Amino acid sequence: MFDKILIANRGEIAVRVIRTARRLGIATVAVYSDADRGALHVRVADQAICIGAAPATESYLNGEKIIAAARETGAQAIHPGYGFLSENPDFVEKVEAAGLTFVGPSSQAIRAMGLKDAAKRLMEKAGVPVVPGYHGDTQALVALASKANEIGYPVLIKARAGGGGKGMRLVSDPDAFPDALAAAQREAKAAFGDERMLVEKYIQSPRHIEVQVFGDKHGHAVHLFERDCSAQRRHQKVIEEAPAPGMNEETRIAMTEAAVKAAKAISYSGAGTIEFIVDASDGLRPDRFWFMEMNTRLQVEHPVTEMVTGVDLVEWQLRVAAGEPLPRTQEEITLAGHAVEARLYAEDATRDFLPATGTLHHLHFPDRLDTATLRVDAGVAEKDAITPFYDPMIAKLIVHAPTRAGAVDGLATALEQTEIAGSTVNLGFLARLLRDDDFYAGRLETGLIGRKQDVLTKTAPLQERHLAAAIAATSMAEPSDRPNDPFSAIAGYGHFSSLVHKRTVVHDEQLLEARVSAQADGALAIRLGNDPSDQPIIVRRDDPIRIASWPGHVTVFEGADAVTLRVPDRLQSAEESGAGDRLRAPMPGLVKLVRAAVNDAVRKGQPLLVLEAMKMEHTIAAPHDGIVAEIAAEGAQVNDGAMLVRFQEAE
Template sequence: MIKTLLIANRGEIARRVMRTAKRMGIRTVAVYSDADANAPHVREADESILLGPAPASESYLLGDKIIEAAIVTGADAIHPGYGFLSENAAFAEACARNDITFVGPSPDAIRAMGLKDQAKALMEKAGVPVTPGYHGENQDPDHLAAEAGTIGFPVLIKAVAGGGGKGMRKVDAAEDFLAALDSCKRESSKSFGDDRVLIEKFITNPRHIEVQVFGDSRGRVVHLYERDCSLQRRHQKVIEEAPAPGMTPNVRQAMGSAAINAARAVGYVGAGTVEFIVDGSGALREDGFFFMEMNTRLQVEHPVTEMVTGLDLVELQLKVAAGGSVPEQDSIHLSGHAMEARLYAEDPVAGFLPSTGPLERLEFPQAGPGRRVDTGVEEGGEVSLYYDPMIAKLIAHGDTRTESAHTLAEMIDELVVYPVRTNAAFLRRAAVHEEFLAARLSTGFIETYLDDLIPAPVRPVDAAFALLGALDLRPVLAGALDPFEAADGWRLNSDPRLRHRFEVGDEIVTVVLQRVGHALEVTVGTETTRITDLAIESHDRGYGFEARADGLGLQAVCEAVDGGVLVACRGRATVFAFENPEAAADAMEAGDAVKAPMPGKVLAVNVKAGDRVTKGQALVVLEAMKMEHALAAPRDGVIGELTVEAGGQVAEGDVLVALEALEQVVAA
């Protein structure tokens, strides 16, 4: 039995592993970087060791330091979590050399499945169906382009050593191939230290279904059923669920058997996931799925499998690592339906740009039966630019798929996150979208329905709560707003209209609220919402609202913040600031500059001073939170000044490129 476990990871997965280890009576050791010195996982461990500076390459990726920390603290086992060193065969070997149990598969299994081209060749030999494509050694761009043409567009370029959606590009036409290849190779080299790629036929209307497998040292391999991970953006999973909608007993048997054969082909021990691309053009078929890859670790989405099987996957990992056995296949049963949503620090309204900074307000939904929250941060902490932008995982379970989806939406309704922006409202819209509820799924779902899923920058109902909150919060706001003295013609018990102007971001928003019988009608621009059954409750930070908006029930929180009020409703936190003419003037001038939307590193500068550019043209490429972001020209113009160069670091709000009008250049 393991006595002391070092968790070679951070955030929510470190806390999640610790939770099970402590329940099993295992002593825990945390490792951390300078950026995580005050993180919850550090405080919750029995002992903790500093690894180094914030960048992962100087801390969490230093295998030698982690081994040293294990030796110093007397840890007899290391759990790698996911990401970082979890699929690093050399690290697993280093553990073995130091008589430390690596909670994961053998180095040989990691290597066999770590390189996608070799893994596919191995799967073909094992009789596991694979996607048609090119997995050869020749990496010459012209040769790869020719192979792509032979396969037939659309194709998918994938990093041989990739994962997590990085180093992956879909290419629809031959003329776009070389540019996509260059971008893919650059990203995979930075992420994995290996720029080799393979090419696959892109399956039209594909679904992504994966099978959780477990093997033990006695040669037994079982599956814990499947998960559907089709809701993705840029090849990164957004909402996962178990079991897969539309799954039949025959297809489940075929897919489960294929996954077990894949694991047995490499003598797999521990937790792993065999991922399949599935033809979603019709009903699921026994011959309609193809091997993509095997992740030789615990998955981010493992909680949904735990919810439907009742098994603790970390406990099973630790038992198997200590020489224990996996359960018999016929003892593993499905119960109900579970969904997981990944709450990211990003702003869908602003093109999903990452959002970093302090978490001044962070309130999660109440956990309980059918509700689970896994997180690595807390109020007062921060989202760092150095690591993955995931704030939490929200997991819901119900008797049916529809019930779990609505429970997930209810959990999102209870979220309050500020000032970091999140994708919560986007997640909520996805969970209750009629096509999603009808289980008409594909990996292109988000792209297809993106307009439906992106919340409006300002919703009338939020504006109404902001105005009502501002009225009630006058004592808290110390006179910053007094609508009773506003020269808008409104009088108590007389004119039923109340009008006020707020700033929301760079926009000036006029809110008109009027009583219509026992209801309120709020108008912002051309959009009007009817609010009924309004109830208000005071709490220690401000006010809570419950109401029906156009017949749909909702709840909201309204709190005072510097210069305005914060409204958190249906997953979206919006600050309604009291109008500042100077700020509005500054916003009007912003079109002459391209600014950094977040801190990051400059990967490429595509223009030089004097170049003529058109609206939408990519000027600068930034890297932040492990992702590349192309910053485009906001209008036609001429490059007047460049303040950055490739390799430089920038802060949020830094002016990177100054634009001049074409007319000014011609006149000069």
């Protein structure tokens, strides 16, 4: 076994690898960019070394710097995590040429499965069922459109390199094919440096079920059962679980045997995942699944497999890389209970899951659950920042229970007890998805979120009691449990009557005014508006409302939802406190396309420009009807909060 390893990654996967390495007595080296100088994975590793500037191309994607760091620190092996260089065969060869061990498969295996079209041809030869489609080299629009017509609409346009939903478009209408192809090519080129596409038949009631496989250097290969990853938004996984709901033994045997056959076809060593698309229109059947792709690395969702099998997959990776045989035979790997995982992202579900940034001024996860086992794999801690340079994942919450219902209920409860302030997050959306009738019943398919997106992303309106509690938190006064002692609530004390505080907050672009005063019983009376005759809302110290105050803001938590109010500086004018008639960049990015001009009359929801950020394209639409007075220039690089569009003032 190794004495020291370097983790060529960041965030929660780096922290997770360090946890297993420490248990095995292996020293760890973290690498970090300038943006990650104080990151959690840097703080928990035994050693840490800077490898470059914030952009991934200058740090986490720079193989030479990573190998140099491993040699400098005396690391014997490099664990790539997932993403970045984890499936780069050239990097694997450079690692081995430097006399180091790559914790993963061979470069030959990665190359064999790295391009979706070549991988599917290989799987066809191995007898693994493959989705009907075009996987050839011709990339001309006319040729691809012709193939799409032959396959039959709807079709999926997919980047032949990469994954994660980037460079993918669903096309139902032949007339929409040219624009969809162009958009997918732009996105694929930005994300993977490869704009070549393949076209596949779109399965109408699809489920995404994958099988965890593992091989060693002695010719052995096993599976660790299946995971269901059908709950997706924008072709990216949101909630994963093991085993797959509704799985019958006949289909499981067929699917896992096909997965092991695929792994053996390329003499696979290490952790890998065979992803299948499944036609679930008539339940799960052994003749209704097809190979999509193989991920030649550890998956983000690997914890659910660990929870139901009792296997530490990172430990297996390290042992196999060190030349040991697989720790268990196929017969010794068994299923126990059910596990569900939710990916907690900094993103705005109400704005089509737009990635968000920000500092996590308040971060709290529950310690435990009463009826299930909770695991939190976090890559950040309180006060850490979510930057625009990398994937905006905050953490993964995983729950294991004897039954699926117990695991789903437990995960929903864990999300409802989680508190995050400082960045927009998808907590409420995840909790609503878990409580959705179709999801709860196991009626899964990849279009579930898309069909119900409006309902799943709709947040409850701000209640007056929450607004009052938030305003109370911004006041110098606070509820007291010693009402007869004026010094226990000194800010609320007046010689002849309670002192009244006037407070102003901003919610949903609106200025809200209130008057706060202390009562004789120690509670606070909050009057919304300026009319002193209005009935006050009473806020007491023991009210079960969760609140977090942070610089210039206060966040109120209700279940898994949160509402943040901005507290303007008292010296700001009312005009400065408001949002104004401007549309600002939600994150740093490149203005890729501009679809409106000065003096154009636009309607609410009309696309105005396309912002490229985090390697994906985001359409910025008009928030209301209006006339464009200013608009950002195409090709402009903008910062978070920069003005993109200014509308003319209404006459």
